[in-house]
Amino acid sequence: MNELQKRIIELKHEKNALILAHYYQSLDIQAVADHVCDSFELAKRAGASEEKLLVMCGVRFMAESAKILSPEKTVLLPVPDAGCPMADMIKPEDVRRLKHEYPDAAVVCYVNSSAAVKAESDICCTSSSAEKIVRSLPNKKIIFIPDCNLGAYIASKVPEKEIILYEGHCPIHNTVREKDVLAAKKAHPNAQVLAHPECRPEVLKYADYIGSTSGILEAAEKSHAHEFIIGTEVTIAEKLSAQFSEKKFYPMTGEFLCPDMKKISLPNLLSSLENMEHEIILDKDEMDKARSSLEKMVNI
Numbered sequence: 001m002n003e004l005q006k007r008i009i010e011l012k013h014e015k016n017a018l019i020l021a022h023y024y025q026s027l028d029i030q031a032v033a034d035h036v037c038d039s040f041e042l043a044k045r046a047g048a049s050e051e052k053l054l055v056m057c058g059v060r061f062m063a064e065s066a067k068i069l070s071p072e073k074t075v076l077l078p079v080p081d082a083g084c085p086m087a088d089m090i091k092p093e094d095v096r097r098l099k100h101e102y103p104d105a106a107v108v109c110y111v112n113s114s115a116a117v118k119a120e121s122d123i124c125c126t127s128s129s130a131e132k133i134v135r136s137l138p139n140k141k142i143i144f145i146p147d148c149n150l151g152a153y154i155a156s157k158v159p160e161k162e163i164i165l166y167e168g169h170c171p172i173h174n175t176v177r178e179k180d181v182l183a184a185k186k187a188h189p190n191a192q193v194l195a196h197p198e199c200r201p202e203v204l205k206y207a208d209y210i211g212s213t214s215g216i217l218e219a220a221e222k223s224h225a226h227e228f229i230i231g232t233e234v235t236i237a238e239k240l241s242a243q244f245s246e247k248k249f250y251p252m253t254g255e256f257l258c259p260d261m262k263k264i265s266l267p268n269l270l271s272s273l274e275n276m277e278h279e280i281i282l283d284k285d286e287m288d289k290a291r292s293s294l295e296k297m298v299n300i
């Protein structure tokens with residue numbers, strides 16, 4: 001551990017804080033975190049923790065979800081403009097318009113969305129729970145927001161439902177094209193392709209496994225294969241390489257990097273803890289409505 005990391009851990013103990021980090025955070029941040037998980041698991045850990053001070057090393061919607069599920073706690077986001085461009089592609093008025101257009105449809109909202117958008121939705125989902133959530137709803141029509149790639153993947157798994165897609169997407173996963181996966185397969189012909197459903201359908205059709213970040217980590221660990229092309233943010237390939245030295249992991253492309261996730265650094269994490277910087281404040285009504293959408297997801 002370097003000096004900054006030691007100081008962060010000291011301060012974390014002094015202030016009785018809990019540091020949460022998403023899998024896409026750089027490995028030096030993950031090393032000082034109490035929990036490293038995917039976005040919804042982070043929110044659940046936040047809710048279950050005894051600590052009253054939470055520091056979210058991730059992007060804004062993750063810090064908001066933590067606050068929604070534990071409103072009595074102080075939640076800090078070390079860099080206030082660490083956002084998710086996909087979450088920013090949809091506004092509450094877009095959801096209201098869709099609901100007006102399709103009055104008999106249920107709105108299923110991917111957790112990569114703002115508190116205000118969650119508040120307008122019927123139920124939230126993660127990439128791992130989306131299929132189960134969509135199947136569980138009595139409505140034939142489902143408005144799936146905001147990720148059109150995840151929505152299209154779910155539509156292919158649940159053909160009995162009519163899925164109305166919104167035009168949002170993750171600019172990082174959506175950048176990868178068929179030619180990229182073909183080039184990666186050509187370079188590593190024996191590798192298994194593990195991909196996140198935020199990738200385009202033209203990429204997913206080459207995947208041996210499609211799943212959430214946690215699912216990809218688990219699939220790579222359990223697989224008897226020795227080489228893998230990782231179709232999600234580049235840190236996952238780095239993390240797997242560090243964990244399983246006997247296997248080889250290749251990012252699907254060199255462009256698979258989320259700049260917002262990388263805004264959190266050791267100096268700004270330390271500063272956030274020292275100075276209680278960048279607390280998440282949300283409107284109470286909005287939080288209550290958003291909590292209902294998140295809790296329905298948990299209960300399914």
Ligand code: SF4
Nearest residue numbers: 084085086170172258
């Ligand atoms: S990887 Fe994509 S979905 Fe995840 S935070 Fe970055 S922009 Fe948002």
